[in-house]
Amino acid sequence: MSTQTADHTHIRATNLAAVLGYLRREAPCSRAAIATGTGLNKATVTSIVGDLLERRLVRETQQTQNHVGRPATLLVLDGSAYATIGLEVSARGLTALGCDTAGEQVLRWHRAGPGVDAGPAKTIASLANLARRAVTAVQSSGRQVLGITVGVPGLVNRDGAVVLAAGLGWRDVPMRAELVAAIGRPDIPVTVDNDASLGVLAEHLYGPHAGTGNLIRLTGDTGVGAGIIVDGKPLEGHLGYVGEIGHLRLVPDGPRCGCGRRGCLEALASLPAILARADVTDSDPQLQLEELIRRADAQETAVTQVLAEAGAYLGQGIAALVNILNPEVVLLGGAYALLADHLTPALDKALREATIAPDAGGCTVLASTLPDTATPLGATAQALTPLTRGHLPVR
Amino acid sequence: MSTQTADHTHIRATNLAAVLGYLRREAPCSRAAIATGTGLNKATVTSIVGDLLERRLVRETQQTQNHVGRPATLLVLDGSAYATIGLEVSARGLTALGCDTAGEQVLRWHRAGPGVDAGPAKTIASLANLARRAVTAVQSSGRQVLGITVGVPGLVNRDGAVVLAAGLGWRDVPMRAELVAAIGRPDIPVTVDNDASLGVLAEHLYGPHAGTGNLIRLTGDTGVGAGIIVDGKPLEGHLGYVGEIGHLRLVPDGPRCGCGRRGCLEALASLPAILARADVTDSDPQLQLEELIRRADAQETAVTQVLAEAGAYLGQGIAALVNILNPEVVLLGGAYALLADHLTPALDKALREATIAPDAGGCTVLASTLPDTATPLGATAQALTPLTRGHLPVR
Numbered sequence: 001m002s003t004q005t006a007d008h009t010h011i012r013a014t015n016l017a018a019v020l021g022y023l024r025r026e027a028p029c030s031r032a033a034i035a036t037g038t039g040l041n042k043a044t045v046t047s048i049v050g051d052l053l054e055r056r057l058v059r060e061t062q063q064t065q066n067h068v069g070r071p072a073t074l075l076v077l078d079g080s081a082y083a084t085i086g087l088e089v090s091a092r093g094l095t096a097l098g099c100d101t102a103g104e105q106v107l108r109w110h111r112a113g114p115g116v117d118a119g120p121a122k123t124i125a126s127l128a129n130l131a132r133r134a135v136t137a138v139q140s141s142g143r144q145v146l147g148i149t150v151g152v153p154g155l156v157n158r159d160g161a162v163v164l165a166a167g168l169g170w171r172d173v174p175m176r177a178e179l180v181a182a183i184g185r186p187d188i189p190v191t192v193d194n195d196a197s198l199g200v201l202a203e204h205l206y207g208p209h210a211g212t213g214n215l216i217r218l219t220g221d222t223g224v225g226a227g228i229i230v231d232g233k234p235l236e237g238h239l240g241y242v243g244e245i246g247h248l249r250l251v252p253d254g255p256r257c258g259c260g261r262r263g264c265l266e267a268l269a270s271l272p273a274i275l276a277r278a279d280v281t282d283s284d285p286q287l288q289l290e291e292l293i294r295r296a297d298a299q300e301t302a303v304t305q306v307l308a309e310a311g312a313y314l315g316q317g318i319a320a321l322v323n324i325l326n327p328e329v330v331l332l333g334g335a336y337a338l339l340a341d342h343l344t345p346a347l348d349k350a351l352r353e354a355t356i357a358p359d360a361g362g363c364t365v366l367a368s369t370l371p372d373t374a375t376p377l378g379a380t381a382q383a384l385t386p387l388t389r390g391h392l393p394v395r
Numbered sequence: 396m397s398t399q400t401a402d403h404t405h406i407r408a409t410n411l412a413a414v415l416g417y418l419r420r421e422a423p424c425s426r427a428a429i430a431t432g433t434g435l436n437k438a439t440v441t442s443i444v445g446d447l448l449e450r451r452l453v454r455e456t457q458q459t460q461n462h463v464g465r466p467a468t469l470l471v472l473d474g475s476a477y478a479t480i481g482l483e484v485s486a487r488g489l490t491a492l493g494c495d496t497a498g499e500q501v502l503r504w505h506r507a508g509p510g511v512d513a514g515p516a517k518t519i520a521s522l523a524n525l526a527r528r529a530v531t532a533v534q535s536s537g538r539q540v541l542g543i544t545v546g547v548p549g550l551v552n553r554d555g556a557v558v559l560a561a562g563l564g565w566r567d568v569p570m571r572a573e574l575v576a577a578i579g580r581p582d583i584p585v586t587v588d589n590d591a592s593l594g595v596l597a598e599h600l601y602g603p604h605a606g607t608g609n610l611i612r613l614t615g616d617t618g619v620g621a622g623i624i625v626d627g628k629p630l631e632g633h634l635g636y637v638g639e640i641g642h643l644r645l646v647p648d649g650p651r652c653g654c655g656r657r658g659c660l661e662a663l664a665s666l667p668a669i670l671a672r673a674d675v676t677d678s679d680p681q682l683q684l685e686e687l688i689r690r691a692d693a694q695e696t697a698v699t700q701v702l703a704e705a706g707a708y709l710g711q712g713i714a715a716l717v718n719i720l721n722p723e724v725v726l727l728g729g730a731y732a733l734l735a736d737h738l739t740p741a742l743d744k745a746l747r748e749a750t751i752a753p754d755a756g757g758c759t760v761l762a763s764t765l766p767d768t769a770t771p772l773g774a775t776a777q778a779l780t781p782l783t784r785g786h787l788p789v790r
Contacts, residue, residue: 155752163753214633226719230625231632237625237721238609241752244718249711249749252646259751316644320715323639324621326632354644356654357550357636358558 012048013390015040019048020057020388023077024103028061030072049075055392056081057101077102082393083143085134086379087127087150088195090334091116091167091222091272092285094127096134097376100143101387103206107137108373112286116222120162120173128182135185145188146393147383150179151195151375153222155241160192166246166258166266167222191382195219196243198378199333199370200227201234205381207331207370214327217368218245218314219375220336223258224266226321227378245317246270269313271335278306289335296342304342311343315350322355322363330365337371407443408785410435414443415452415783418472419498423456425467444470450787451476452496472497477788478538480529481774482522482545483590485729486511486562486617486667487680489522491529492771495538496782498601502532503768507681511617515557515568523577530580540583541788542778545574546590546770548617550636555587558636561653561661562617586777590614591638593773594728594765595622596629600776602726602765609722612763613640613709614770615731618653619661621716622773640712641665664708666730673701684730691737699737706738710745717750717758725760732766 018038023029026037035045052058059078079102088095094114098107114126127150135145152175154165160176176192183190200217209215215229224246228235235242246266247259254263255273267273275288278295279302282288295303318330332340344365351360368374387393413433418424421432430440447453454473474497483490489509493502509521522545530540547570549560555571571587578585595612604610610624619641623630630637641661642654649658650668662668670683673690674697677683690698713725727735739760746755763769782788 164751166751228719230630231628233626235625235720237756238723239721239752239757241721241756242719244751247718247749247751248715261749320643321719323642324623324637324716324719325630326634326636328633354642354656356559356561356639356642357634361632361636362634 015044015390016048016051016392017388017390019045019052020390023058023075027076028074030074032072034075051392057387057392079104079106079143081143082146082387083138083141084146084380084383085131085138085148086198086376086381086383087131087134087148088198088375088379089123089127089150089152089168090195090375091153092289094123094130095372095376096130097373097380098134098138099377099380099384101146101384106141106143107134109134112284115285116168120168120170120175120178123168124173124175124178125182128179131179131183132185135183135188144393145185146387147189147191147385148183149191149193149198149379149383150175151193151198151379153195153219153225155244156192156194158240160190162192163241164259165222167270167272169258189383189386193379193382194225194227194240194243195222195375196225196227196333197234198227198376198382199374200229200331200378201381202370202374202378203227203331203368204229204234206377207368207374209329209331209366212329214325215329215331216318216321216325216327217331217333217374218318218336220332220334220339221271224270224314224317228321228325228327230325245321248317248320250313250316265313265317269310269317274306274310274335274339277309278303289338292335293338296339307339307342308346311346312350314343315347315352316354318347318363318365319351319354319360322351322357322361326357326361327363330363331368332365333368333374334371337367337369340367410439410785411443411446411787412783412785414440414447415785418453418470422471423469425469427467429470446787452782452787474499474501474538476538477541477782478533478536479541479775479778480526480533480543481593481771481776481778482526482529482543483593483770483774484518484522484545484547484563485590485770486548487684489518489525490767490771491525492768492775493529493533494772494775494779496541496779501536501538502529504529507679511563515563515565515570515573518563519568519570519573520577523574526574526578527580530578530583539788541782542584542586543578544586544588544593544774544778545570546588546593546774548590548614548620550639551587551589553635555585557587559654560617561642562665562667564653584778584781588774588777589620589622589635589638590617590770591620591622591728592629593622593771593777594769595624595726595773596776597765597769597773598622598726598763599624599629601772602763602769604724604726604761607724609720610724610726611713611716611720611722612726612728612769613713613731615727615729615734616666619665619709619712623716623720623722625720640716643712643715645708645711660708660712664705664712669701669705669730669734672704673698684733687730688733691734702734702737703741706741707745709738710742710747711749713742713758713760714746714749714755717746717752717756721752721756722758725758726763727760728763728769729766732762732764735762 079100226243251263257267474495646658652662
């Protein structure tokens, strides 16, 4: 490919991404409004909108703008032709979410199990089965599946292998390769990513703090991970191993962690650690959490004390993030969101004590409003990355 | 200003920044090479180069390219018309560095004192005096001073006030405002920034690891701060309070830190902490460091043991950075660079033990090759920011 062609293709994709981004934020809107909003000239916008109409990514509405002059036809995103599938693996089970290209949910399934003890082979088989069924369901709604992304609570390398998922007891699992084989749809791209990174992506795109330049979200189910948005962009790092706040050592010679070390934040304040210390008796993960919340809400001292201790440890862990990254907002995800009232008094106190900047550097810690769905929702958004970067679906 | 005009000005600045950036990397080069390299059309490049020639930011050379066809006149950066001044305040004294716009040093001064006990008023008076003399020296070389930037070991807010500099014992010092008044040159912009942030900027622009996307540099004089480049850009955070790794608590109920807490990395492994534990007797800061290095190189057990302990604490602190940010390279600045041989065995061991990703996430820890000058050098680069963003100097 010549430089000229490469440049032209690149410019076309950049412009297409700008038009789609504008539509995502502002639709319904006219071609003229898109041209003004993106700084592109009208001929370019008309040509790009033509492509988008042809691929059924955009449609014209009867609705017209209420202003002086000739009425302009308005454009909206069309979700009827394509969707992506987001999956999550956690100690609480498997989740599948389907979203169309207009941002509407087209399916949402949760399946308990196969349980932390099942091991990677069984879990991947269950996940592939769920993915195949989700693909079939999306397709039978008339939509083409553009991609599948899976969130996992652990270190994921650039090939989609899980290097370590301490909370699941996984090490060196070539998850993407195995999933691709088990799903048996080589035409659909499959990506594997860290659950926390996907969770914060959902908050940054769709949550009440969407667009916040420096935003962190903690996962709170299997382990403790931080998804990090820095100066408006997801943090990636050298090899993608970012946000591993769960393995910050808070107590020298503290309790043993799933990673093999002692005194990690995760060993002190993860949901499994809290459940164990609060002597929760139920064996079903979902019912365990419900029991914990019920006993905490009843002000049972043994439980509120465990939660206050966990909150203080979380505050120390968040302080490390705040001292290094100075975020504006930290969101508590998963079970932490549901337990926030019991965690935050001790959490806020510890955070303020351990942060060098006054007033925790202007940071606010809040419960996520997407406690359960942020990871799979972020996964649907990530599977849409080629399109949001301006590359049209292959037909 | 109309949108059209704002856009046009913005595009002109972006293009000018692209041309200057290309020249900085590739000069000597022809106008045609700039056009190819930046993707701008030749008429635009010719017009921008005309502006740069007129402002004496660029000059033509007699040298021509050795290829078939008409010889092209080559362009190089011209440093004869403008310079910026970078200053550093540390426990070891005050430093001033002048760099012209071609990247050449035009002055470098170090002044011992006024000492940590002097307090902000006296230090700012000395610094303003140094800055005034530097301005005079740069001007008498025929160059206009485009800006002055000062690096301080502490939290600096957006107004250039020092919120806290634990190693200097400063709190809430309106440093920028006081410096501007004391320098008495309202025509020269003055900026105050964190020393570590400026240090890593110098490494990212000029050091042997220039361009590394995920790069961290630790300061090692007054306190312990981390300058952080993330995915190719300096980390800024919500209010600019980033990289405060020195106040990570490593030892609950450990030694008292300058910040008022206990067991911070800075209280365990900063240069002042090392000097105190090694019973260094000299009172002059520069001679203290020389004594420490001499005794360490002589394998004096009391000293090598203190340095091994400090190295292990630094490894734990760096592990927190690595677990959260997954950098490719961490550089040890200041005194740590000079002591690296004694620090790194224990440092590397602790880092590997405390990092969750295998092999420290691919991170290498190395001594900086700019141990003393990174902060003032980064300060000269930061003072050049308006120009590197494409805004021509006002005459």
